[in-house]
Amino acid sequence: MEYLIVKWVHILSSTFLFGTGIGSAFYLFFASLGRQTQAAAFVTRYVVKADWLFTAPTIVLQPLSGFYLAHLAGFPLRTGWIAWSIALYAVAVACWLPVVALQYKMRDAAHRASVQETGLPPAYWRYFRLWIALGFPALLAFIAVFYLMVAKPA
Numbered sequence: 002m003e004y005l006i007v008k009w010v011h012i013l014s015s016t017f018l019f020g021t022g023i024g025s026a027f028y029l030f031f032a033s034l035g036r037q038t039q040a041a042a043f044v045t046r047y048v049v050k051a052d053w054l055f056t057a058p059t060i061v062l063q064p065l066s067g068f069y070l071a072h073l074a075g076f077p078l079r080t081g082w083i084a085w086s087i088a089l090y091a092v093a094v095a096c097w098l099p100v101v102a103l104q105y106k107m108r109d110a111a112h113r114a115s116v117q118e119t120g121l122p123p124a125y126w127r128y129f130r131l132w133i134a135l136g137f138p139a140l141l142a143f144i145a146v147f148y149l150m151v152a153k154p155a
Contacts, residue, residue, distance in 0.1 A: 004073045011066035015150075018059035019143055022097075025051050026136055029104075033121070033129050041125070042115035045108035052101055060094060082149045089142040089149070096139035103128045103135075 025048045032044035064087075071083055078084065110125040 007066055007070050011070055014059040014062040017055050021051050021055040038114045038121055042111040045111050049104050049108050082153050086146045086149045089146045093139040093142040096135040100132055100135050103132045
């Protein structure tokens with residue numbers, strides 16, 4: 002029963018992590034491309050909140066529950082698919098950490114532009130391009146981790 006509960010927590014937290022990431026990315030991407038300062042200010046504010054409410058806790062919960070599942074199932078962490086999952090997860094988190102800082106900068110730039118009733122400044126677009134550049138490897142890493150967790154290839 003303990004294994005099933007931990008597995009449920011692991012799957013549920015991965016759903017929150019991936020779902021929040023995809024949802025936040027979708028809305029932030031299209032709010033930015035719409036070039037409506039008010040919309041970008043609104044969306045960036047809530048994307049930052051979503052990261053702290055959903056992403057940050059699940060970023061921590063995923064490896065904790067994953068390591069515990071491996072322990073309960075008797076899988077050594079050096080098992081190929083587990084080792085690759087850990088490495089890819091580290092890549093995704095390494096991309097996410099600067100993304101959080103960029104989202105704060107985007108939020109602040111969009112808010113200032115909204116208050117001043119101007120367009121989004123060039124700095125916003127620099128942050129946005131870097132945000133996209135970091136988002137793709139994180140997305141691909143998470144997709145690969147999902148595959149490894151389900152398929153458990155030898």
